[in-house]
Amino acid sequence: MALLEVKNVTKRFGKVEVLKGIDFSLEKGQVLSIIGSSGSGKTTLLRCLNFLETPDTGVISVDGNDIFDAEDTKKMSAAAIRESRLRFGLVFQSFNLFPQYSVMENLMLAPKLRAKEEIKAAKGTRAQLKQRFAEIEENAREILASVGLSDKEDSYPCQLSGGQQQRVSIARALMMKPDILCFDEPTSALDPELTGEVLKVIKGLRDEGRTMIVVTHEMEFARNVSDNVIFMANGVIEEQGDPEELFGAPKSTILQSFLSGIKK
Amino acid sequence: MAITWSSFCKVTLRLLEGFETTCLIFALTLVLALPLGLIISFGSMSKFKPLAFITRVFVWIIRGVPLMLQIFVVFYVPRLLWHWPFLSRFNAVIVAFVINYACYFSEIYRGGIEGIPRGQYEAGEVLGMTKSQIFFKVVLMQVVKRIIAPMSNEIITLVKDTALARVIMVAEILKVAEEYASTSALIWPTFYTAVFYLVFVGVLTLLFGYIEKKLSYYKA
Missing domain, CATH: 3.40.50.300 (P-loop containing nucleotide triphosphate hydrolases)
Structure with a gap:
């Protein structure tokens, strides 16, 4: 199908x-x-x-x-x-x-908001949320590496070329x-x-x-x-x-x- | 009449009392009008046309009539119509100022919010963010950066507009100084008030400069 x-x-x-x-x-x-x-x-x-x-x-x-x-x-x-x-x-x-957000923040904003909602809905603990955030951060690093921009983690969009953006x-x-x-x-x-x-x-x-x-x-x-x-x-x-x-x-x-x- | 050191000190202390009222009007107006202005801007941008229309008419009236007249209306009209002194002089000033400044602020917010590119909202939407998440996490900070210059202008105007409170006998600094003129024939305290205003506005200017610098790390 x-x-x-x-x-x-x-x-x-x-x-x-x-x-x-x-x-x-x-x-x-x-x-x-x-x-x-x-x-x-x-x-x-x-x-x-x-x-x-x-x-x-x-x-x-x-x-x-x-x-x-x-x-x-x-x-x-x-x-x-x-x-x-x-x-x-x-x-x-x-x-x-x-x-207004750095490259990493751009990547993590939506997933983190989502994780927060999910943990809250499931009445999870702070530790669980921290765990999720750590996973999201790791994931962001991996994905950023896969597009070849590991060195731009803390850059802001205005500091990047169009191709990098x-x-x-x-x-x-x-x-x-x-x-x-x-x-x-x-x-x-x-x-x-x-x-x-x-x-x-x-x-x-x-x-x-x-x-x-x-x-x-x-x-x-x-x-x-x-x-x-x-x-x-x-x-x-x-x-x-x-x-x-x-x-x-x-x-x-x-x-x-x-x-x-x-x-x- | 010569200005003696002791009369200078006495006048300064009295003026400081008036200045306290000035600062209080300023601070209360700012704290209440900033959020109210945001709500009014939502009203004027509402997709529900009647609400948008009514809000815009309201803003037109408030911006179209002198603030001094609005202070009179808020203070006297309830008394004259219903013999109902429901607001003290000071509170009447605060109500009039808050409504007036909220309307000016609302137009600044509106300009700032409408200037945010559609793509910012869409980017948030396709990432599965809710409308309120998009507003608070994506849009609002960009709006702040956009409106900081017009806002600082308006807030500096507010510092000097506080002098209007004297029209209903609220003893802000200029009123205190005028009392010297009328009771002791001293005119210099009136001119001396300029120093207080200048210092106040000077501090605000530095503060806004600092915020602008803080927000200059990115280009929108």
């Missing part, structure tokens, strides 16, 4: 129908790239998966459980959304690190142990010489077997890294499939002109 299943998701903003019925599925350990021109709806789709937008219709299920169903609003309590959205992680185009932001998303990690144009805000280090980290995550959805304009990257590519245009999935096929022999004229436009 597919890890993620998206069925008939639609979304409109006022009169504009941004998503006109999106269906796709994603297997565990696979990397899916979503490409398409600006305004095609790819970012909105990603935001729907992360509950930053609420789809008007459709069902989203993870591991066979419907975590979102437009017909069944009972699942939509704030508490339920909080639980469900942790199935997904999201890395933003503009990083959105918390500027984005790597911290990937590490921060990993701290919540998401089933599916989403990237919203992770290199679009970066200078060309800095995109490489971020793409390298994403490639490393693929090699670890992480399930990921990457909205990207980096066609080379999409072609080399993904197991599957979706091309979106005007709120629908125009074409999807194996990256070699999709890039090598695009069927629709709209994808052909999109790809040739990029090559120019």
Whole structure:
């Protein structure tokens, strides 16, 4: 069974129908790239998966459980959304690190708040909380090392380059142990010489077997890294499939002109 | 008339008594108006439109009418309408000041809060944080940094606005000094009060400078 299943998701903003019925599925350990021109709806789709937008219709299920169903609003309590959205992680185009916190604090803030709540709900002791915090700290160090930023633990976001900030932001998303990690144009805000280090980290995550959805304009990257590519245009999935096929022999004229436009 | 050492000391001591009242008005107003202003700013930013509208009209009235007039209203209106002296002179001053300053503060908060990029909230949300966690752990500290300059401006204005308390006979420092002018024909105590205000504002300026420096370790 597919890890993620998206069925008939639609979304409109006022009169504009941004998503006109999106269906796709994603297997565990696979990397899916979503490409398409600006305004095609790819970012909105990603935001729907992360509950930053609420789809008007459709069902989203993870591991066979419907975590979102437009017909069944009972699942939509704030508490339920909080639980469900942790199935997904999201890395933003503009990083959105918390500027007043150091790199380590950025990584540990959300997990520590969560640990505090859980210990409190279970009427746990201070010692248990301390234990959890120590685990979180250890975990943060490991993840930071995996994105190659061990020496930046105590730096603040403003002291880091864009590429480093984005790597911290990937590490921060990993701290919540998401089933599916989403990237919203992770290199679009970066200078060309800095995109490489971020793409390298994403490639490393693929090699670890992480399930990921990457909205990207980096066609080379999409072609080399993904197991599957979706091309979106005007709120629908125009074409999807194996990256070699999709890039090598695009069927629709709209994808052909999109790809040739990029090559120019 | 010559200023003798003994009259200088006597006046200084009397002025210090008045200055105590000045400081009390200042401190009480600050302590009460800072949180009230935050609540009012939430009202004016509310998604529930009628509440936002009413709050904004209220802020418009309070900011649109002289503080002196508001002190008169708070003190005299209950007495005239219901013969009900429910507030002492001093308490009437505090009520008027707190409401007035809370409204000014609320607009500063609003500017600060609305200036925080949407992405900060979204980052907190996708990390599974609750709305209140996001506000208190992520947003608030950034708001403080953003508003420290306009706030210090407003707070320094408050130091000098305390002098308005004298319109309903509350004996703050300037009122005490004016009594010398009217009873003993001494004008210099009135000018002398400037020293007290300047020292007070000087200390505040240093304090705000210190806070700004403390918060300069990051760029928003």
